[in-house]
Amino acid sequence: xxxxxxxxxxxxxxxxxxxxxxxxxxxxxxxxxxxxxxxxxxxxxxxxxxxxxxxxxxxxxxxxxxxxxxxxxxxxxxxxxxxxxxxxxxxxxxxxxxxxxxxxxxxxxxxxxxxxxxxxxxxxxxxxxxxxxxxxxxxxxxxxxxxxxxxxxxxxxxxxxxxxxxxxxxxxxxxxxxxxxxxxxxxxxxxxxxxxxxxx
Amino acid sequence: xxxxxxxxxxxxxxxxxxxxxxxxxxxxxxxxxxxxxxxxxxxxxxxxxxxxxxxxxxxxxxxxxxxxxxxxxxxxxxxxxxxxxxxxxxxxxxxxxxxxxxxxxxxxxxxxxxxxxxxxxxxxxxxxxxxxxxxxxxxxxxxxxxxxxxxxxxxxxxxxxxxxxxxxxxxxxxxxxxxxxxxxxxxxxxxxxxxxxxxxxxxxxxxxxxxxxxxx
Numbered sequence: 390x391x392x393x394x395x396x397x398x399x400x401x402x403x404x405x406x407x408x409x410x411x412x413x414x415x416x417x418x419x420x421x422x423x424x425x426x427x428x429x430x431x432x433x434x435x436x437x438x439x440x441x442x443x444x445x446x447x448x449x450x451x452x453x454x455x456x457x458x459x460x461x462x463x464x465x466x467x468x469x470x471x472x473x474x475x476x477x478x479x480x481x482x483x484x485x486x487x488x489x490x491x492x493x494x495x496x497x498x499x500x501x502x503x504x505x506x507x508x509x510x511x512x513x514x515x516x517x518x519x520x521x522x523x524x525x526x527x528x529x530x531x532x533x534x535x536x537x538x539x540x541x542x543x544x545x546x547x548x549x550x551x552x553x554x555x556x557x558x559x560x561x562x563x564x565x566x567x568x569x570x571x572x573x574x575x576x577x578x579x580x581x582x583x584x585x586x587x588x589x
Numbered sequence: 590x591x592x593x594x595x596x597x598x599x600x601x602x603x604x605x606x607x608x609x610x611x612x613x614x615x616x617x618x619x620x621x622x623x624x625x626x627x628x629x630x631x632x633x634x635x636x637x638x639x640x641x642x643x644x645x646x647x648x649x650x651x652x653x654x655x656x657x658x659x660x661x662x663x664x665x666x667x668x669x670x671x672x673x674x675x676x677x678x679x680x681x682x683x684x685x686x687x688x689x690x691x692x693x694x695x696x697x698x699x700x701x702x703x704x705x706x707x708x709x710x711x712x713x714x715x716x717x718x719x720x721x722x723x724x725x726x727x728x729x730x731x732x733x734x735x736x737x738x739x740x741x742x743x744x745x746x747x748x749x750x751x752x753x754x755x756x757x758x759x760x761x762x763x764x765x766x767x768x769x770x771x772x773x774x775x776x777x778x779x780x781x782x783x784x785x786x787x788x789x790x791x792x793x794x795x796x797x798x799x800x801x802x803x804x805x
Binding site: 412460467580 | 612613615616617619620659660663664667668670671674675690693694696697698699702762763764765766767768770771772774775778779782
């Protein structure tokens with residue numbers, strides 16, 4: 390139980406994917422202009438990240454390592470992610486058109502989201518996972534849980550950002566700071582807030 | 590003809606600089622610029638992948654069917670990233686360590702896919718290689734500049750050489766990365782606007798002078 394809570398705290402706050410590890414910055418800056426689309430993007434990414442961990446971790450451990458072809462991991466992972474995204478898109482289109490309309494436009498963007506490939510690469514790095522989560526050994530369950538909560542951490546950051554940007558949109562801002570620069574200064578303050586968790 | 594290559598060079602380095610103007614490939618830019626050396630390492634790795642992927646994609650541009658072009662591009666890019674990773678692991682293990690997770694993530698770096706989609710799939714191999722080289726160098730210069738500023742302010746050294754004992758920890762932290770990047774983009778926007786203004790005035794003066802001579 391204690392390690393379960395440790396995983397949550399570490400994945401969501403201390404090692405937040407966006408503001409601490411700098412993964413998934415593109416959607417964080419690009420799709421955070423309003424609350425609704427930020428939440429949609431966050432949940433879509435969380436779903437894909439969890440599913441990716443569920444599939445890539447066993448493939449790495451039970452297929453690539455026994456065959457001694459670990460160097461193929463990048464090609465295999467990106468192929469799996471692209472296929473997952475494509476399949477989700479087709480399934481959503483067929484079974485739930487409403488959800489497809491809400492999430493559909495974000496799905497193609499997720500293939501090239503570094504957070505998804507990042508989490509797949511991170512969970513197979515056993516030494517690093519043990520050091521950041523404080524657990525004894527890696528297994529499938531931890532990998533999937535980490536994927537899920539890292540995705541929720543991404544959702545938290547992007548939702549916070551969208552709230553701040555909605556407020557900022559109505560403020561008078563210098564022409565040169567408009568757009569990306571002011572978004573990054575906002576992200577700077579969010580990063581400072583998350584930095585406090587690392588001190589605990 | 591020569592003019593065309595000059596335009597590609599100026600576009601890649603300055604007018605559509607991938608980092609400061611287009612704001613692409615932000616993840617490695619923010620994460621790896623704590624040290625100038627990392628910036629150079631990452632920049633050159635991306636440049637190599639960009640040149641090779643641009644060349645192959647441009648050679649295959651008529652062979653790849655339109656519907657499957659994105660998966661095909663990604664597979665080509667992933668192959669070159671794997672090569673870079675294996676070579677760096679053997680030749681420069683210290684750089685390999687410090688780039689860490691961000692080395693495999695070159696695959697999903699938007700700069701490479703953007704150049705493949707918008708340039709290499711429409712132009713000749715030679716032009717595409719040229720575009721890859723200059724876009725990559727633009728990225729490298731941007732990363733090195735940011736890395737130098739953050740290293741000087743954040744740890745009081747440059748390229749690992751100690752300058753003084755004064756340092757502001759903020760610039761080495763993740764919040765400092767966002768802040769430095771924001772300042773750089775804003776400065777780039779201000780400078781390019783000033784240059785554009787000057788150029789317009791010069792053009793106007795030239796036009797004016799021509800008119801006067803015509804009258805005379």
